[in-house]
Amino acid sequence: xxxxxxxxxxxxxxxxxxxxxxxxxxxxxxxxxxxxxxxxxxxxxxxxxxxxxxxxxxxxxxxxxxxxxxxxxxxxxxxxxxxxxxxxxxxxxxxxxxxxxxxxxxxxxxxxxxxxxxxxxxxxxxxxxxxxxxxxxxxxxxxxxxxxxxxxxxxxxxxxxxxxxxxxxxxxxxxxxxxxxxxxxxxxxxxxxxxxxxxxxxxxxxxxxxxxxxxxxxxxxxxxxxxxxxxxxxxxxxxxxxxxxxxxxxxxxxxxxxxxxxxx
Numbered sequence: 014x015x016x017x018x019x020x021x022x023x024x025x026x027x028x029x030x031x032x033x034x035x036x037x038x039x040x041x042x043x044x045x046x047x048x049x050x051x052x053x054x055x056x057x058x059x060x061x062x063x064x065x066x067x068x069x070x071x072x073x074x075x076x077x078x079x080x081x082x083x084x085x086x087x088x089x090x091x092x093x094x095x096x097x098x099x100x101x102x103x104x105x106x107x108x109x110x111x112x113x114x115x116x117x118x119x120x121x122x123x124x125x126x127x128x129x130x131x132x133x134x135x136x137x138x139x140x141x142x143x144x145x146x147x148x149x150x151x152x153x154x155x156x157x158x159x160x161x162x163x164x165x166x167x168x169x170x171x172x173x174x175x176x177x178x179x180x181x182x183x184x185x186x187x188x189x190x191x192x193x194x195x196x197x198x199x200x201x202x203x204x205x206x207x208x209x210x211x212x213x214x215x216x217x218x219x220x221x222x223x224x225x226x227x228x229x230x231x232x233x234x235x236x237x238x239x240x241x242x243x244x245x246x247x248x249x250x251x252x253x254x255x256x257x258x259x260x261x262x263x264x265x266x267x268x269x270x271x272x273x274x275x276x277x
Contacts, residue, residue, distance in 0.1 A: 026071050028052045036107055039066055039114065046166075049073075050082060050181050055117065065099065067181075069111040080111070082181065087113050089180045092156060097149045097176055118176040120169030123220070127227045136249055139224035140276035143217060145175050147273060150217070151266045153177070154210055157186050161206055163216035165223060184208045204258060211262040214269060218256030249276045 029052065033041045039056040045065065046053045050073055056066045067086075073079030083104075090101035090113070100116040123142070126132050134142070146168060153160055160167075161182040169176040188208055204215045225243055240250065252272045254260045263269040 029054060029068065035066060035112065036105055036114075039064070041066070048181070050079065056114075063117045064102065065115050065117045067113045067115070071110070074109070074111065083111055083113070086181050086183065089158060089183050090115055092158075093153075093180075095149075095152055097152070097174075098180075099176075099178055118169055118171075118178055120171035120174070120176050122165055122169060123224060124165050126170065127224075133228040134224040135228060136225065136245060137277050139221060139227075140249065140252075140273050142170075142224060143221050144270065144273050144277060146177070146217065146220075147266060147270050149175060149177050150213055151270065153183075154213070154266050158183050159186060159208055159210060160213050161208070161216075163213050163220065165220060168220065182206070186210075210265060211258065214256045214263050214266075215258055218253055221253065221256070246276070248272065252276060 028044050028047065029035065029041050031041055031043060035041065035056070038059050042055040042057055042063070044052065045055050049070070051070055052068045054066045054068070056064050058064055069079065069083045073083075087101060087104040090099060093099075093101075099118055102114040102116070104111070104113050106112070121129070127134075150160070150163070158180075160177065160180065161184060162179060163177070167177060167179045169178060186208065205212055222239055222243075225239075225245075229242060231242070239253075245253070251260075252269070255263055255272075256269070263272075
């Protein structure tokens with residue numbers, strides 16, 4: 014019964030409206046995105062600064078794990094004292110709704126770079142992008158966090174600057190896997206969500222494949238694996254296989270950085 018009630022709340026919930034005033038000082042500009050845990054909005058504050066407002070979904074507020082996850086994200090953002098990640102501003106509750114306010118990072122996703130700007134990546138240039146991103150991941154890992162959601166929408170580039178956003182699924186390395194996460198039986202999702210450094214490398218392996226396929230020209234309609242389709246050097250293939258956990262995965266980020274440097 015509780016699950017049915019939660020599902021009804023989930024499907025009936027509506028996001029905030031444009032121009033709605035939140036917290037007495039934030040005006041909603043538009044909805045940026047919607048996920049299983051929250052809505053994300055672009056907002057203006059009283060000084061006309063563009064910020065990001067994240068709202069915890071109502072049905073997630075019914076669950077202790079959902080409320081804890083939202084608080085955890087706020088605490089992680091407070092810890093990240095680096096311009097490559099959104100600055101935390103405040104965490105508050107209003108009308109039984111929880112919100113986090115953070116810096117708006119201006120940049121393009123690599124999907125936008127490839128398809129809107131018509132950029133394609135060679136093996137060397139793709140690994141060069143990964144090299145820069147891995148230094149941000151190193152900062153996160155050295156603080157004892159795993160991001161666990163290093164997908165294309167959460168990695169931004171603005172000229173020569175790189176940003177990682179959305180720490181909603183991030184965990185401390187010593188965190189115990191929740192009961193909900195233990196129920197995940199899809200292998201690929203387990204590899205993305207495991208509370209281990211290698212889960213971030215796995216996600217970045219798929220990110221790297223996305224870049225490499227930007228310059229791929231198919232010569233056959235026959236479905237083949239990336240190892241058959243992409244013409245890669247032996248070291249590049251070795252790195253990808255380790256990132257994707259097809260071979261013994263990297264134990265820590267510096268080892269991966271060292272190998273990626275050889276591919277540039």
